Amino acid sequence: MSTQWTRRQVLARVGIAAAAIHTLDPHELCCVLPADAKTTDKDLFELKRVADGVYAAIAAPAYKVNSNAAVIVTDDGVVVVDSHSKPSAARAVYTEIQGVTNKPVRKIINTHFHWDHWQGNEVYAAASAGVEVVTSQRTRENLTRPDAGNGGIPFIEKQLATLPKEIDQLKDEVLRATNPETKARLESNLQQAEAYLRELRGLKPTLPTRTISSTVTLREHGREIQLHLLGRAHTDGDLFVYLPKEKVVMTGDAVIDWMPFLNDGYPEEWVRTLEALEKLDFTHMILGHGEVATKDHLAFFRGYLTDLIAAVKKAAADGATLEEMKKGVGDQLAPTYERRMSKYPLGQYRDRVGLNIEMVYRKVVKKG
Ligand SMILES: [Zn+2]
Ligand SMILES: [Zn+2]
Numbered sequence: 001m002s003t004q005w006t007r008r009q010v011l012a013r014v015g016i017a018a019a020a021i022h023t024l025d026p027h028e029l030c031c032v033l034p035a036d037a038k039t040t041d042k043d044l045f046e047l048k049r050v051a052d053g054v055y056a057a058i059a060a061p062a063y064k065v066n067s068n069a070a071v072i073v074t075d076d077g078v079v080v081v082d083s084h085s086k087p088s089a090a091r092a093v094y095t096e097i098q099g100v101t102n103k104p105v106r107k108i109i110n111t112h113f114h115w116d117h118w119q120g121n122e123v124y125a126a127a128s129a130g131v132e133v134v135t136s137q138r139t140r141e142n143l144t145r146p147d148a149g150n151g152g153i154p155f156i157e158k159q160l161a162t163l164p165k166e167i168d169q170l171k172d173e174v175l176r177a178t179n180p181e182t183k184a185r186l187e188s189n190l191q192q193a194e195a196y197l198r199e200l201r202g203l204k205p206t207l208p209t210r211t212i213s214s215t216v217t218l219r220e221h222g223r224e225i226q227l228h229l230l231g232r233a234h235t236d237g238d239l240f241v242y243l244p245k246e247k248v249v250m251t252g253d254a255v256i257d258w259m260p261f262l263n264d265g266y267p268e269e270w271v272r273t274l275e276a277l278e279k280l281d282f283t284h285m286i287l288g289h290g291e292v293a294t295k296d297h298l299a300f301f302r303g304y305l306t307d308l309i310a311a312v313k314k315a316a317a318d319g320a321t322l323e324e325m326k327k328g329v330g331d332q333l334a335p336t337y338e339r340r341m342s343k344y345p346l347g348q349y350r351d352r353v354g355l356n357i358e359m360v361y362r363k364v365v366k367k368g
Helices: 007-014 087-100 121-127 135-144 153-176 180-201 268-277 295-319 322-339 349-365
Strands: 045-051 055-061 069-073 080-081 105-111 131-136 210-212 214-219 224-226 238-243 248-252 284-287
Touching: 045 069, 045 087, 045 284, 055 087, 055 105, 069 087, 080 087, 087 121, 087 180, 105 121, 121 131, 121 238, 131 135, 135 210, 268 349, 284 295, 295 322, 295 349, 322 349
Parallel strands: 080 105, 105 131, 131 210, 248 284
Antiparallel strands: 045 055, 055 069, 069 080, 214 224, 224 238, 238 248
8 A cells, every 4th residue: 555645645535525624713723823923934843862862853833833753763773753744844853863863764653643743754755665654543543534633634624725714814914013023923924824835735645554453562673662552642542652771751742741732632531541651661751742851740741631620520510601610710720730831832821721621621521
């Protein structure tokens, strides 16, 4: 099976018509930046050493968000975890990889199906022959499922349908901006959005070639790489990449250094999945977004989910409306979580807490 189909070929194969695409509410999307956010279109990643031959490619804030990547060098080649939102971003990481090793990339692992973690797969597939793309069985299914959520081939069509409108709005805001600094930021974001649209139109979705349905150990030429399926969390197919010798784990978006994105998630199971993750022996986590973290960040992040669920349940039992909860629960949890959950220009506490509360209300209280 070729992994280098055109987008149209894949769409034809999975039977998705562009006409059937609904409009997206930007507030329901992962990782939407304010129109005038301070972003960068160069130096997209910084490669940071985490252990011998193990690196985190930490993404800089770009108008269309990129995930972090992990780079694992083996005696024979390179394994890359997650491939970002677009080919140009994957190319930027690939260039950095070539700065530390001239070995070919042999494997890509996608932690989950969200758009910002897999849309650059094609770059690695094109760079070296026989690249294996590994993910969980469920993530592979989600990549072609029309109703999966914020990622996959149908989501590329959704983005193509909504981006021109977003670009028109940015143009409008550029015209209306009076502050020169704001205007310059809007112009930069407009250029990035236009470039992203061009890339998206030419995307050759490269789907996983190998799936796993339970935890496996890969022996990769001097490197033991364990792929753990610990239960549902940020999505129903989250994969954790664990290096037992180096004591490093790659978490995808199941643990991040921003506020979590719950729309495609399972809040109560997420807590249990993170309890299972905690049982692994590691010191450092390469997160889906944000800087490399030490293990104690896991308890903090899980604590937020636990407290959020408890607070929403209590507010619902006390008869609060959703609007009352958004204010009340947001303020109630702020002293513990607001500062540490607002370190970056993206995914800050106040940007996301309302939507988090709504998601927990819908998924846990209403169970819909
Ligand atoms: Zn992400
Ligand atoms: Zn995600």
